[in-house]
Amino acid sequence: MDYVDIEFxxxxxxxxxxxxxxxTALVSNFGGYDQANVNWINARHRxxxxxxxxxxxxxALVLEHxxxxxxxxxxxxxxDPVDNRVEASNGVLIDNGESPAGDFQLARRYGSGANAWxxxxxxxxxxxxxxxxxxxxxxITGSCTISLSTGRVTIAGGVYVPATDTLSWSGxxxxxxxxxxxxxxxxxxxxxxxxxxxLVRCDSIMLVEVRPSSGDGQx
Numbered sequence: 707m708d709y710v711d712i713e714f715x716x717x718x719x720x721x722x723x724x725x726x727x728x729x730t731a732l733v734s735n736f737g738g739y740d741q742a743n744v745n746w747i748n749a750r751h752r753x754x755x756x757x758x759x760x761x762x763x764x765x766a767l768v769l770e771h772x773x774x775x776x777x778x779x780x781x782x783x784x785x786d787p788v789d790n791r792v793e794a795s796n797g798v799l800i801d802n803g804e805s806p807a808g809d810f811q812l813a814r815r816y817g818s819g820a821n822a823w824x825x826x827x828x829x830x831x832x833x834x835x836x837x838x839x840x841x842x843x844x845x846i847t848g849s850c851t852i853s854l855s856t857g858r859v860t861i862a863g864g865v866y867v868p869a870t871d872t873l874s875w876s877g878x879x880x881x882x883x884x885x886x887x888x889x890x891x892x893x894x895x896x897x898x899x900x901x902x903x904x905l906v907r908c909d910s911i912m913l914v915e916v917r918p919s920s921g922d923g924q925x
Contacts, residue, residue: 707916709882712774713783715767720787721758726751751915756908765892765906777888781916783829783880790878794836797875798824799859812857812875828857828918831878838872886912
């Protein structure tokens with residue numbers, strides 16, 4: 707899917723209802739016990755922005771954006787108002803084994819230990835890369851090539867990173883999303899007093915996260 711760098715209106719995004727979700731199939735056996743089959747190895751985020759639209763001005767902002775990305779045709783950046791930053795404590799660099807030595811994928815870690823989940827960050831905005839060696843943390847961003855369109859980090863060949871080093875990062879990111887419908891419903895309910903601005907209700911305007919393809923190691 708084509709990606710266009712036309713960010714969803716941030717003022718409207720602040721009022722969105724976020725829905726991180728997983729896909730799980732539950733099967734109850736004859737003994738009444740549940741067996742869970744996890745269909746996805748990664749969560750997918752959805753955002754209901756209809757709750758944030760109150761006036762004709764709000765709707766006009768979304769309408770302009772909707773037409774710019776041609777409905778569902780293109781993906782675009784969305785700034786999750788709750789989850790858009792990474793600290794060095796939860797920012798990890800993943801070597802997926804498919805890339806040359808020194809090539810890593812940015813990720814944000816949720817949880818810890820065996821139950822931790824690493825979410826790939828494919829649209830970083832700001833990135834600082836750190837190396838922890840023998841208890842000393844060093845900023846090695848200047849020795850890295852960082853792709854803001856994939857979240858891939860390549861460390862220069864002359865920078866030695868042995869297995870005993872720990873790499874981390876901090877920064878901010880946006881979520882690539884698309885509209886979940888080619889329609890943008892709205893109804894005028896009232897007008898503010900003294901012939902003011904029209905008040906608009908939108909029943910359902912959903913945005914859906916566009917994750918990396920299975921060829922990029924995610925499902």
